[in-house]
Amino acid sequence: MKTHTMKKLLSFLFAALLLTAPLVFTACDDLDLPDAGDAFLDEDGVIVPPVEGAATEELMTEEEKSAFLEDSLKQAFVDKYDDWDIDNIVLELQVSTEGYASGGVGFADTFGGGYFYAAETAEGWVIAWDGQDLVACEDIELYDFPVEIIPYCYDYENGVDVER
16 A cells, blocks of 8 residues: 555656746746856856956957957057057958967058067067067067077167067
8 A cells, every 4th residue: 555655656646747847947037147157167166257458368369369359459549549440440460379479550541561479478568679670689578588589689778689
């Protein structure tokens, strides 16, 4: 008798679960839960929320990384020269390594331009040097550029070329 009663109870509970499941899931749809967006779990299982404006580099294609870098460098120029129009800046990226970039810079509506060296800092990308003359040693020393990127610079204070 106990087995028969237990089977009836289990059958009743199963039927109740089947009947109420749609109600539970429908009720969950009505909850106003925040969108997780690009949040992810770190190696310890802790939820890491996305940072506004940041890109998750591991998820980006090479083309997206290149576009993100170019946009970041254009913003660095606007930060350095507040009268520059970000939409008018044209970059020709020639070297891009971990934390450093260099290439040509100009404007869409003019002929010519100059060269630049940029470094990535904790605050973002910074234009360390740009122009058409010799690279000033004092401008690049702060950012510890690799010698492979800038093998020579000019010490304006002493008037000498410096092999790095």
